[in-house]
Amino acid sequence: MNRKALSELTLAVGLVGPGAVGKALLEQLRVAIPKLEREGISLEVRSILNSQQMLLAKNTPSIDLSNWDDEVIQKGTDPSLGVLTEHLKASETPHRLIVDCTASSLIPKFYPKWMEQGIHVVTPNKKLNSGPYPAWRAVKTLQAAGAAHYMYEGTVGAGLPIISTLKTLLDTGDDILRIEGVLSGTLSYIFNTMKPGDRFSEVVWSAKRRGYTEPDAREDLSGTDVTRKIITLARECGAELELSDVPTESLVPEPLRNLEDGGDLMTELAKFDDEWAARLREVDDAGEVLRYVGSYDAESGVCQVGPRRFSKSHPFAGLTSTENIVSFTTSRYCNPSLIVRGPGAGPAITAAGVFGDIITLARYMGAHS
Amino acid sequence: MNRKALSELTLAVGLVGPGAVGKALLEQLRVAIPKLEREGISLEVRSILNSQQMLLAKNTPSIDLSNWDDEVIQKGTDPSLGVLTEHLKASETPHRLIVDCTASSLIPKFYPKWMEQGIHVVTPNKKLNSGPYPAWRAVKTLQAAGAAHYMYEGTVGAGLPIISTLKTLLDTGDDILRIEGVLSGTLSYIFNTMKPGDRFSEVVWSAKRRGYTEPDAREDLSGTDVTRKIITLARECGAELELSDVPTESLVPEPLRNLEDGGDLMTELAKFDDEWAARLREVDDAGEVLRYVGSYDAESGVCQVGPRRFSKSHPFAGLTSTENIVSFTTSRYCNPSLIVRGPGAGPAITAAGVFGDIITLARYMGAHS
Incomplete structure (x- = not known):
């Protein structure tokens, strides 16, 4: 009856929008990753995409989070959500998520496409939840059908437990x-x-x-x-x-x-x-x-x-x-x-709201509690 | 990449202690079960045990929650945690949990045995968490090793999101x-x-x-x-x-x-x-x-x-x-x-804290969110 062995639980992460919140999240992940590894959760940041550039982890499972900022400048390529998605899907882990830390109305249009491919979406971006109702409905329907999880604690009250409480x-x-x-x-x-x-x-x-x-x-x-x-x-x-x-x-x-x-x-x-x-x-x-x-x-x-x-x-x-x-x-x-x-409000606690969702997602995928 | 099909997610529940909180929980489950079914979560209450008697679901997957009180009196047998455990394990679902709604110091001694068998424990009983440290440590160690989940939102502030927030x-x-x-x-x-x-x-x-x-x-x-x-x-x-x-x-x-x-x-x-x-x-x-x-x-x-x-x-x-x-x-x-x-404090909101844990557990097992 034992659940997944410790080593199995790996989440491959693609981050879109390393602005104030995205940066804070990457820093929180960098600090927490060793502890999470000991708990059997392995987080691999496979790609970081801003409006100008994109960084992909190629020879390592994860981008080096102590150095990503420099690497974006040195090794960044043209940003492409399509390439980011394919790169995530090429990862060996079955658990993939995209974290949208932008405030863009454009990125949420991709959520259904990602979810249809089994890629989970975690975001503090308010635009889908408060944008046109049919688009929101479409994503919630996909979620209810089990295509993928869609999580957004950071959209209201930053890291405060408001969505989860409701x-x-x-x-x-x-x-x-x-x-x-x-x-x-x-x-x-x-x-x-x-x-x-x-x-x-x-x-x-x-x-x-x-x-x-x-x-x-x-x-x-x-x-x-x-x-x-x-x-x-x-x-x-x-x-x-x-x-x-x-x-x-x-x-x-x-x-x-x-x-x-x-x-x-x-x-x-x-x-x-x-x-x-x-x-x-x-x-x-x-x-x-x-x-x-x-x-x-x-x-x-x-x-x-x-x-x-x-x-x-x-x-x-x-x-x-x-x-x-x-x-x-x-x-x-x-x-x-x-x-x-x-x-x-504020980058660190909004990022913590996003991070909390990522941990919950890991538990949904079988991580120990 | 789709997760478990809807019909697969069944939780078999054994309830120990149908007192004020346990009764309130059974009533909340009775009302919620049809809605949960539509969301792909099937909750089967396989056994109810009080200090005098025990009721087991035998010819049906679940005890009839609109009538359990009478049935305990009419069809109840001698209470036995051993029989309750075996009855849960005989259920066809791989997901089993015992809900301890007693205030007993005795029942928590069984948590490790249950968890070692992959049976999850959900409880508002404060005695394990605040009893002798080694017993608490043993359960937490089992949990961290992935034997089973141990959940206890109802132990502090009843249904208020306190444990989950921490x-x-x-x-x-x-x-x-x-x-x-x-x-x-x-x-x-x-x-x-x-x-x-x-x-x-x-x-x-x-x-x-x-x-x-x-x-x-x-x-x-x-x-x-x-x-x-x-x-x-x-x-x-x-x-x-x-x-x-x-x-x-x-x-x-x-x-x-x-x-x-x-x-x-x-x-x-x-x-x-x-x-x-x-x-x-x-x-x-x-x-x-x-x-x-x-x-x-x-x-x-x-x-x-x-x-x-x-x-x-x-x-x-x-x-x-x-x-x-x-x-x-x-x-x-x-x-x-x-x-x-x-x-x-109060039976209904303490029961809601327990119920919330059961839903979270269902999500950990693969239910949609």
Whole structure:
């Protein structure tokens, strides 16, 4: 009755997109690989592909992870997803996965092709889960039919156990009633920091200075990232939603949405400081706080994204820093709900979310626990 | 490259201990089995054993879960773990598991024998994980060697994702620095409820009236249950600890520990109300609250259990009802930490923790995700 012998469990990995998250993942793998070997899991990084170049492991089972960056420059060839796929398939291990660490909408179009060939997909890329519903449905159908696993813990709350928690609730027959969450580190920081009397534009500026925003802060302020995450969770629960179905309150004032240069944003935003000050004063007078929240109501099937008021004793009111929080209200977890909270953005913890999926995948393939 | 065909994945289950949690689990299974069948997971409950009787599925693959209670009474035979094991092994499926829903210290002695035969063990029973270290070590060694899986999400925080979260942190190479938690629903209620001016004995009485305590409330007040849980988490991190190594502040006053009748407890406890009132007043004057906490410090390797003071803005201060909370402080999740919070006791959610493990096990055996 013993399961696979230790030496058998090898996963061949192709990484697409060695940006901030991809780099952090490769570094985590480099450090962890010796320990995983002792536990019977052998991880071979067979290829790394960025938009300019591709590196393939040829004479060794794995690319040397202490040196891949130099090697990409010296030995990299033209990037080709086709060549990457064939190179993975040529590996002797039956277990192959592609890790998509890009933010591209293009790469997810390849997931079905990979999965049809039995190649598993692990990704923190939000584009498939929150893109056109039919494409998402196609991948989930392949997954349910057992073609390959598709894993994406890193898409919501980085490494926080949010997708896995939701899946377990659903798998064990709990009824999801409501999911609510502060799902953007940037917007969490802004609302956790901003006190009555503060100037909105200055708080946004402080988030930018700390490196919490995208180069153009409007990407964060628009709320779209939150909408993508709440859609991911809602679809997991069975909702057939498109991005355009979700009313999203953008924090970018109408006149600034088409500003050519995001650099002007801060000075322009200052013009709206008084509006925010009044809003915040009113909320504070009522003994409440504002938090930028994505929510899904299972009964109505409706998602909503925007600032909402919470009493000061609500779990969302106590957040600090760039913390994410997700509250699952279910038949079993009803008043109080089940809550996961903690840092939910940044390369290292997003990479850890991806890495966690890779380990789970290894267990699905027969690794010991 | 396709994985196992749908029809192949059958798990044969033997349940030991159909008490409150075991009953809730059987009911959850009964409801979920049709949906799981559609997903390619077939769960066959082959045997149910309590301390008096045993029911075996003989002419059908599974015991009828809508009627097992009556059948135990009508058709039950003498309980025998040996017969139960042989009956499971006689099943045609290669995947067999025993679910131990007892609180017994005896049943865990059989885990190694079962695992050596390739029978997986799933349990919310805390006795192995917090009992003598060598017995725990033996089971973990078998597990690491791939004999069988041993899963126990339900041992800490019932269905809350605490064990799985800790395992993922460890698997992905994070360093655990500190784990702290409010791990007893009963003690959570008592400290969340008790305000300066309240009488300790009356708050304990109100917990008892609501059904939150064991029949003899001293079992909760002693803190041993919390010690068992923090040891479970500490051992997962590599600490070699025995129950007796953990300083545990019992809330049962010395003179009451040997009272014959737990029923006298409430009147006797009242004699200590003034002491508690003074303690609480002092804590409140400092702007703090008391919470009954188990903690593990990885650097020193020390666990401690007892009431501790927290500022009113600390995440532990905001708890309500019987909520559990666990905070993982790690290299990656450091200030703020990673927090899981929610109801952490009760038959239905403990059963859901066990059920979640069974689903995970099915995935480890090749079920689709």
